[in-house]
Amino acid sequence: MELSHKQIESLKEMLAQPCLRIVILSHTNPDGDAVGSSLAWAEVLRARGHEVTCVVPNKYPYFLDWMPGIEEVVVFKTDTEGRAVKAIAEADVLFCLDFNAVSRLEILSETIQGNTTARRVLIDHHLQPDEGFDIVFSHPESSSTCFLVYCLVEAMYGTGAITRRMGELLYVGMMTDTGNFAFSHLTPELFRAVAVLLEKGISIPEIHNSVYNAYTEGRARLFGYAINRKMALIEDGTVAYMSLLESEMRRFQFQQGDSEGFVNYALTIKKVKMSAMFLAHRKFIRISLRSRGDVDVNLFARKYFNGGGHKNAAGGKSFLSMEETIDHYIRSVREFAEEGHLG
Ligand code: 5GP
Ligand code: MN
Numbered sequence: 001m002e003l004s005h006k007q008i009e010s011l012k013e014m015l016a017q018p019c020l021r022i023v024i025l026s027h028t029n030p031d032g033d034a035v036g037s038s039l040a041w042a043e044v045l046r047a048r049g050h051e052v053t054c055v056v057p058n059k060y061p062y063f064l065d066w067m068p069g070i071e072e073v074v075v076f077k078t079d080t081e082g083r084a085v086k087a088i089a090e091a092d093v094l095f096c097l098d099f100n101a102v103s104r105l106e107i108l109s110e111t112i113q114g115n116t117t118a119r120r121v122l123i124d125h126h127l128q129p130d131e132g133f134d135i136v137f138s139h140p141e142s143s144s145t146c147f148l149v150y151c152l153v154e155a156m157y158g159t160g161a162i163t164r165r166m167g168e169l170l171y172v173g174m175m176t177d178t179g180n181f182a183f184s185h186l187t188p189e190l191f192r193a194v195a196v197l198l199e200k201g202i203s204i205p206e207i208h209n210s211v212y213n214a215y216t217e218g219r220a221r222l223f224g225y226a227i228n229r230k231m232a233l234i235e236d237g238t239v240a241y242m243s244l245l246e247s248e249m250r251r252f253q254f255q256q257g258d259s260e261g262f263v264n265y266a267l268t269i270k271k272v273k274m275s276a277m278f279l280a281h282r283k284f285i286r287i288s289l290r291s292r293g294d295v296d297v298n299l300f301a302r303k304y305f306n307g308g309g310h311k312n313a314a315g316g317k318s319f320l321s322m323e324e325t326i327d328h329y330i331r332s333v334r335e336f337a338e339e340g341h342l343g
Pocket of ligand 1: 027029099101104126287288289306307308309310313314315316317
């Protein structure tokens with residue numbers, strides 16, 4: 001990956017100062033890439049003598065509980081002691097990992113806007129990043145933020161600085177954000193990085209098993225229900241959508257993260273080019289979008305659902321009812337198709 005020499009030097013210079021107080025932030029509904037990149041980067045910074053706090057807006061899914069060091073991540077939503085606010089107020093540097101816009105911090109956004117004069121560094125792989133960062137590593141061509149962190153560490157300190165523990169953390173994001181090495185942006189460099197992590201002693205089967213084979217019975221049954229009863233196809237079978245109401249989630253003892261992967265499943269149908277998942281929350285509906293090939297769901301999410309992400313994986317929100325949201329989706333897909341975006 002082509003990292004900017006100038007940005008690397010600026011970052012190195014910043015981190016050469018002793019004992020910085022650093023906060024690493026990642027996005028709402030943190031996933032394997034968010035948590036893995038944050039914890040690995042935290043280890044790198046601690047090894048250089050800095051004091052690091054990782055903060056996420058809300059809880060990560062339970063199938064990441066095993067990740068080394070995850071218990072130290074401060075979850076802002078349930079942080080009754082005010083650790084996150086204090087760490088952010090006292091921070092010299094804020095690292096923003098795996099997100100491109102402060103709005104993606106949702107309930108944590110305000111704290112970041114008002115409460116700090118810290119310098120800001122972006123390390124991310126989403127399209128169209130916000131402005132206002134002092135140092136920017138924005139690499140949409142990177143398949144995960146974990147791979148980007150790997151490349152940064154390699155460029156700054158060499159692979160000798162990577163421990164087995166960091167390797168496990170980084171592998172989680174490389175694996176999950178690429179759909180187990182099946183999506184786009186799979187480069188020889190990525191597989192060389194995986195080879196280095198193997199040399200550090202990571203066990204790929206163990207990590208795979210810990211992440212993908214650790215669901216509850218409720219989740220397995222919810223999956224069957226969602227595919228069988230809730231998946232619908234439109235546009236001559238080329239576009240899919242699925243929705244889950246809060247009452248349906250309760251029936252299957254839903255826990256955060258349980259719907260992960262559902263939206264991808266519709267794309268196992270040969271004709272389907274684009275898929276959406278509508279998940280009801282108390283105050284809004286969260287939308288996940290996935291697509292194949294040239295169908296650009298980042299564009300779709302920005303245009304119709306006030307969101308964004310990557311070309312083949314994006315998301316957004318709706319403040320309408322489920323029925324109205326689905327109507328809006330169907331109409332938007334029609335318009336999108338008429339404009340030629342569905343090929
Ligand atoms: P997921 O469906 O896994 O929640 O999200 C897929 C991708 O879309 C992720 O890369 C995520 O960062 C991005 N994304 C999800 N929701 C939003 C949103 O509301 N706004 C923006 N800008 N990106 C989102
Ligand atoms: Mn990511």
